[in-house]
Amino acid sequence: MKNIWRTKEFKQFKERKIKDRCERCGSEEKLGIHHEVPFRDSLEKAKKEVGYYERLEKAMEKAKKEYFNEEAKVTTICKKCHFIEERGLRLCEYCKKKYYNPLFFDSCADCKSKAKEDIEKEMEMIERNEEEFFKRLDLEKQNN
Ligand SMILES: [Zn+2]
Ligand SMILES: [Zn+2]
Numbered sequence: 001m002k003n004i005w006r007t008k009e010f011k012q013f014k015e016r017k018i019k020d021r022c023e024r025c026g027s028e029e030k031l032g033i034h035h036e037v038p039f040r041d042s043l044e045k046a047k048k049e050v051g052y053y054e055r056l057e058k059a060m061e062k063a064k065k066e067y068f069n070e071e072a073k074v075t076t077i078c079k080k081c082h083f084i085e086e087r088g089l090r091l092c093e094y095c096k097k098k099y100y101n102p103l104f105f106d107s108c109a110d111c112k113s114k115a116k117e118d119i120e121k122e123m124e125m126i127e128r129n130e131e132e133f134f135k136r137l138d139l140e141k142q143n144n
Pocket of ligand 2: 109
């Protein structure tokens with residue numbers, strides 16, 4: 001099977017879709033595109049629609065049509081961000097330099113205190129709003 005990322009269709013699609021900087025970290029180097037829906041998903045779907053595995057060529061054509069659709073959700077992403085995204089990591093939004101695992105943390109280890117401050121501020125906001133909400137409720141009760 002021909003590598004989909006070496007086809008003319010991919011090259012043209014990429015040229016149309018790519019932006020001038022990484023949408024994750026802002027880098028302008030080593031840019032590529034990242035499809036939200038992986039090609040194998042489009043191919044699996046096409047295989048089911050076409051019906052038989054021996055008609056793989058036909059399924060490939062169908063999958064390509066879906067994958068290279070102008071409406072396809074595509075992000076411009078640099079090589080470094082692509083690499084970390086595939087490992088389930090995320091760029092720290094505080095320093096925009098280090099990476100962290102979003103399953104366990106809110107920032108990289110260096111920015112932990114900043115992330116904690118943010119969360120505390122947010123909690124304070126919620127509490128304050130809650131207080132105001134109940135105060136208003138009390139006022140409304142008194143007025144009725
Ligand atoms: Zn990047
Ligand atoms: Zn950080």
